[in-house]
Amino acid sequence: MAEAAVDFTGIVVSRQDYREHDALVRFLTQQYGFKTFIARGLKRPKAKLAGVTLPFTLGDYVGVVRAQGLSQLRTAKGTHLFRQPMADIVINAYATYIFDLIRMAFPEGQAIPKWYDIGKNVLLGLDRGLDAGILANIVEIQLLPAFGVAPQLRVCAICGRDDRPMDYSESAGGLICSRHWAQDPHRFHASAKTIYYMRRFSVVNIGQIQSIKVNNTTKAELRTIIDRIYSDTVGAYPRSKRFIDSLGQWNEDFKPLPPRNAAPNDQRSDDHDD
Ligand SMILES: [Zn+2]
Incomplete structure (x- = not known):
């Protein structure tokens, strides 16, 4: 049975090479929490997915979402790349850390819409010039209950x-x-x-x-x-x-x-x- 692709909204939190031509793209999605997608052919020249899967891109995507194992990314419908983490290595480090910490608090596949909103607000806040270290502190404190x-x-x-x-x-x-x-x-x-x-x-x-x-x-x-x-x-x-x-x-x-x-x-x- 062919698996149906669905629409989802998510923030790219990391991307790494996978096999010869593919990549693994991890999202914090609005609907499914953290999910890792295989993006086939992403490393081939002119791959359409390459430009829409950079870390700290937020967008509407289409993919096959699986309960277990790797999901499959098909295409993007509309994306926005947050520039601050790209432009500044310190801001990038804090943004990476903030999403790493959220990921450590929740298992992959657990829907965490509240934390999707917080992650999105962190990126919007960095764009507004909010202090990255302070945003990290806020997330750290608000995550404590999730860590028990x-x-x-x-x-x-x-x-x-x-x-x-x-x-x-x-x-x-x-x-x-x-x-x-x-x-x-x-x-x-x-x-x-x-x-x-x-x-x-x-x-x-x-x-x-x-x-x-x-x-x-x-x-x-x-x-x-x-x-x-x-x-x-x-x-x-x-x-x-x-x-x-x-x-x-x-x-x-x-x-x-x-x-x-x-x-x-x-x-x-x-x-x-x-
Ligand atoms: Zn007292």
């Missing part, structure tokens, strides 16, 4: 009140107010500004952000704290994050945590995607 970590960021995790300065406590599972600071000697000692942004980031709709101005010190503190939460409680560390950590664009007062399972100077030449 749902920190209390609304009120104090111990007394449920919201009338005192807050700090973050891993042992309490979120924010704790100053009444209980003595209970956790390992609380993060985060600044009020950083706590403010963590709370904002947990509920903000990226599509509605016009601009974000976060000073470098707070940015570095957010990076350090979110790294610590990920390192201690999530454990997801995509390869693309390693590159971001190596960029070294940090405030001198704050250093990112060393990558898990890797020395900071670990730059093996055989470190390619598989």
Whole structure:
């Protein structure tokens, strides 16, 4: 029985060579979550699919979508390539990391329309000039429940009140107010500004952000704290994050945590995607 091709909408999140003339194109689709499509003949000269499957293209496509294994990409109906990640290596790194992280949180084929919208809003936000590192922070915080970590960021995790300065406590599972600071000697000692942004980031709709101005010190503190939460409680560390950590664009007062399972100077030449 011939399989029927269907229309779908998606964002290309990666593309890699496959066999002699083909390529594998991974989409975050609106309908099916992450799906990997084989694009036959993509590497042949003048292949029509070549121009419409660059990473960070959003479009309407036609393909055979299979529940298991590789789906098959047939054609594109209309596409838009987001230019920012193409033009700037740092923005590209953050965009790659953001989609890698979403992918680690959800199995391929699980419909995640909310995260499709967030991914699309990230790309639109980058086009509007929003800070890529801050967008990554927002996604990181909003992804925590999907990783099974749902920190209390609304009120104090111990007394449920919201009338005192807050700090973050891993042992309490979120924010704790100053009444209980003595209970956790390992609380993060985060600044009020950083706590403010963590709370904002947990509920903000990226599509509605016009601009974000976060000073470098707070940015570095957010990076350090979110790294610590990920390192201690999530454990997801995509390869693309390693590159971001190596960029070294940090405030001198704050250093990112060393990558898990890797020395900071670990730059093996055989470190390619598989
Ligand atoms: Zn409290």
